[in-house]
Amino acid sequence: MESDKFEKYNPSLIENKWTVKWEEDGIYNAKNNVKGKENYFALSMFPYPSGNLHIGHWYAFAPADAHARFRRMQGYNVMHPQGFDSFGLPAENAAIENGINPSKWTLENINNFRKEFRSMGTSYDWSRELVTSDPEYYKWNQHFFLEFYNNNLAYRASGLANWCPKDQTTLANEQVKDGSCERCGTEVLKKELPQWFFRITDYAEELLDMGKINWPEKIKMMQRNWIGKSIGVTIKFDLDEFIEGEFIETFTTRIDTIFGVTFIVLSPEHKILKSIIQDEQRDSVYSYIENAARISEIERTSTERDKTGVFTGAYCINPLNNERIPIYVGDYVLSSYGTGAVMGVPAHDQRDYIFAEKYNLEIRVVVKPEENFNINEAWVEEGNLINSGEFSGLNNNLAKDTIADFIEEKKLGTRTITYHLRDWLISRQRYWGTPIPIIYCEQCGTVPVPFDQLPVLLPDNVEFNPTGKSPLTLNKEFLYTTCPKCGDEAKRETDTMDTFVDSSWYHFKFMSPDSKDVPFRSEDLINWGPIHQYMGGAEHAVMHLLYSRFFTKALRDLNYVNISEPYTKLFNQGMLIKDHKKISKRSNPLNPDPVIQKYGSDTLRSYLMFLGPWDQGGDWSDSGINGIYRWLNRVWAISISIKKFNDVGDQKKDETLIVFSHKTTKKIL
RNA sequence: GCCGAAGUGGCGGAAUGGCAGACGCGAAGGUCUCAAAAACCUUUGAGCUUAGCUCGUGUGGGUUCGACUCCCACCUUCGGCACCA
Numbered sequence: 001m002e003s004d005k006f007e008k009y010n011p012s013l014i015e016n017k018w019t020v021k022w023e024e025d026g027i028y029n030a031k032n033n034v035k036g037k038e039n040y041f042a043l044s045m046f047p048y049p050s051g052n053l054h055i056g057h058w059y060a061f062a063p064a065d066a067h068a069r070f071r072r073m074q075g076y077n078v079m080h081p082q083g084f085d086s087f088g089l090p091a092e093n094a095a096i097e098n099g100i101n102p103s104k105w106t107l108e109n110i111n112n113f114r115k116e117f118r119s120m121g122t123s124y125d126w127s128r129e130l131v132t133s134d135p136e137y138y139k140w141n142q143h144f145f146l147e148f149y150n151n152n153l154a155y156r157a158s159g160l161a162n163w164c165p166k167d168q169t170t171l172a173n174e175q176v177k178d179g180s181c182e183r184c185g186t187e188v189l190k191k192e193l194p195q196w197f198f199r200i201t202d203y204a205e206e207l208l209d210m211g212k213i214n215w216p217e218k219i220k221m222m223q224r225n226w227i228g229k230s231i232g233v234t235i236k237f238d239l240d241e242f243i244e245g246e247f248i249e250t251f252t253t254r255i256d257t258i259f260g261v262t263f264i265v266l267s268p269e270h271k272i273l274k275s276i277i278q279d280e281q282r283d284s285v286y287s288y289i290e291n292a293a294r295i296s297e298i299e300r301t302s303t304e305r306d307k308t309g310v311f312t313g314a315y316c317i318n319p320l321n322n323e324r325i326p327i328y329v330g331d332y333v334l335s336s337y338g339t340g341a342v343m344g345v346p347a348h349d350q351r352d353y354i355f356a357e358k359y360n361l362e363i364r365v366v367v368k369p370e371e372n373f374n375i376n377e378a379w380v381e382e383g384n385l386i387n388s389g390e391f392s393g394l395n396n397n398l399a400k401d402t403i404a405d406f407i408e409e410k411k412l413g414t415r416t417i418t419y420h421l422r423d424w425l426i427s428r429q430r431y432w433g434t435p436i437p438i439i440y441c442e443q444c445g446t447v448p449v450p451f452d453q454l455p456v457l458l459p460d461n462v463e464f465n466p467t468g469k470s471p472l473t474l475n476k477e478f479l480y481t482t483c484p485k486c487g488d489e490a491k492r493e494t495d496t497m498d499t500f501v502d503s504s505w506y507h508f509k510f511m512s513p514d515s516k517d518v519p520f521r522s523e524d525l526i527n528w529g530p531i532h533q534y535m536g537g538a539e540h541a542v543m544h545l546l547y548s549r550f551f552t553k554a555l556r557d558l559n560y561v562n563i564s565e566p567y568t569k570l571f572n573q574g575m576l577i578k579d580h581k582k583i584s585k586r587s588n589p590l591n592p593d594p595v596i597q598k599y600g601s602d603t604l605r606s607y608l609m610f611l612g613p614w615d616q617g618g619d620w621s622d623s624g625i626n627g628i629y630r631w632l633n634r635v636w637a638i639s640i641s642i643k644k645f646n647d648v649g650d651q652k653k654d655e656t657l658i659v660f661s662h663k664t665t666k667k668i669l
Numbered sequence: 670g671c672c673g674a675a676g677u678g679g680c681g682g683a684a685u686g687g688c689a690g691a692c693g694c695g696a697a698g699g700u701c702u703c704a705a706a707a708a709c710c711u712u713u714g715a716g717c718u719u720a721g722c723u724c725g726u727g728u729g730g731g732u733u734c735g736a737c738u739c740c741c742a743c744c745u746u747c748g749g750c751a752c753c754a
Contacts, residue, residue, distance in 0.1 A: 627693045
């Protein structure tokens with residue numbers, strides 16, 4: 001031993017010594033190729049630098065680091081990098097509340113995180129570190145945006161968008177949870193605004209194919225549910241009686257029940273609605289529409305709520321049997337799904353049944369239920385068709401195809417696939433994000449910023465006002481520019497990008513950290529891609545993980561990458577619980593610092609690892625950590641005694657061994 | 670309502686068809702000490718008529734020589750989705 005100070009287990013002494021040494025020697029800096037070793041890319045979801053690393057970060061990162069070390073011991077050439085997802089609202093809110101510059105605030109936090117990651121004892125390759133708020137990084141966001149724009153994968157559209165009144169910005173559908181903002185919990189409203197979108201729905205079908213990725217079934221299921229594929233038929237109901245040549249399109253997955261349609265319901269926003277309302281119903285329908293607009297989304301989509309509607313006075317024609325069908329308006333029909341119009345088949349759909357009961361509409365059975373079935377609810381099981389013209393007698397499931405064929409043949413409608421997935425709304429009316437590289441010119445219209453003028457820099461010199469409006473809209477230097485096409489005065493887009501854009505391709509940048517002229521070099525992608533093991537929380541199941549898959553596929557189609565899936569294998573850690581409650585910064589905090597001071601980070605790391613299976617989470621117990629500490633002390637004591645034993649010389653060694661062996665034997669006997 | 674995961678001592682958990690409760694926490698007793706802390710040793714699922722025996726892995730059935738483990742039904746908890754036509 002160097003000195004007596006190592007006689008007893010002293011974590012801070014050991015840990016400080018080695019973390020400095022690792023850093024100096026760069027032993028965790030991954031080389032692109034090591035002879036005889038297979039490359040292994042182990043990636044943890046990079047953090048938002050929010051202030052301090054709390055215990056939840058430890059539970060996410062320390063076991064992931066242990067995994068990377070394990071792979072190194074197995075002989076892999078491991079890359080385990082770390083970076084910072086440093087754009088986002090907290091920095092901007094800090095600026096508004098405390099007058100701190102967001103970039104300064106962010107950099108301070110990043111420094112703090114770097115320091116704490118080191119004291120965690122992580123084996124990160126810091127030579128590959130990336131920071132998304134760095135122009136060197138976000139210029140590629142802009143580069144990809146332009147590529148998407150040029151290839152019809154990015155577009156601007158006006159429409160009802162999710163609006164968080166607290167964060168003063170629009171949100172993508174995935175970022176609305178139970179009608180509230182996923183970040184701050186404020187109830188989300190609808191607001192009419194022109195917004196930028198990425199055409200993720202073009203990839204809906206491919207995103208559903210998860211056969212080749214080794215992910216938890218749970219996450220795959222959540223993505224499948226989110227994409228929400230429905231196969232059905234869009235069918236036209238004639239409106240000739242009221243407007244010559246017009247019709248209402250409805251989407252249905254139950255075309256087999258087409259002969260049971262006894263009413264049609266339009267969503268209050270349906271574009272044809274206002275032109276078909278009859279004089280007698282004018283007042284009641286208009287007041288219904290106004291009312292519906294006032295009710296919040298959260299209320300309107302609640303399943304608890306009664307189904308309501310009013311008659312429009314108009315009728316349309318069922319093309320299969322030429323019956324005259326009353327048209328209603330009802331707010332349980334969503335304008336954002338399908339065609340915004342539903343054919344009502346009360347006998348075979350529970351919602352339609354309730355609606356029909358309430359408004360005394362005919363309930364016509366067209367699929368024969370079981371003998372003892374009482375018609376006081378919809379019959380949704382299979383059966384043979386009745387009252388269905390030439391299709392009567394067929395099994396209803398088989399009839400779906402027969403009827404669809406008939407409809408397509410007679411040009412009454414078409415087979416259609418509908419998805420729940422919406423295009424990804426990437427516009428944010430915020431400052432601290434990647435500026436969208438678009439210029440609006442009076443003559444030339446929407447003009448993309450030329451590639452060689454990237455990056456469009458986020459201005460540093462900005463003022464924040466308490467209204468929450470983005471300072472970019474008030475910054476003249478940023479706002480006014482010249483049109484790249486005609487040279488006239490023009491205005492810049494002031495929206496910035498959703499931060500999920502940054503995290504959709506960062507894994508590629510880790511592979512090629514120093515490339516300046518291209519986002520990443522193809523030989524680096526071949527060396528490292530796709531990620532062998534990706535580790536992080538399940539809360540990103542339908543946001544980050546879906547966007548990332550979309551981005552990878554889009555970049556593949558634009559010839560930037562040669563893979564279709566970014567993450568071969570995914571692991572979700574569970575949740576760390578304390579006193580039966582989720583540990584959170586606000587309500588149930590647990591600061592790791594005192595623990596590290598008392599026991600050292602190796603104890604904390606080991607404790608978290610031994611809590612139980614990583615994917616199932618675990619219960620934190622203040623006393624439980626003692627056991628691990630005792631164990632590490634014993635490991636230390638044994639290693640010291642071996643060291644001493646080796647120092648005594650061969651003859652003495654033999655004697656000691658014999659004595660020890662006899663002692664042990666006696667003990668066992 | 671739909672989809673998914675999980676239910677084992679006082680607690681975290683182990684065992685994937687073969688001695689249930691590894692390992693750890695906590696608790697009790699002991700050693701050391703003037704004393705305490707630390708450390709170390711022993712005990713620790715429940716019950717009984719206690720060298721032993723019986724019961725015991727959410728509940729009820731089943732398969733098997735043998736079930737925490739496989740099958741069926743149900744209950745509870747957690748997570749996700751939810752008027753998706």
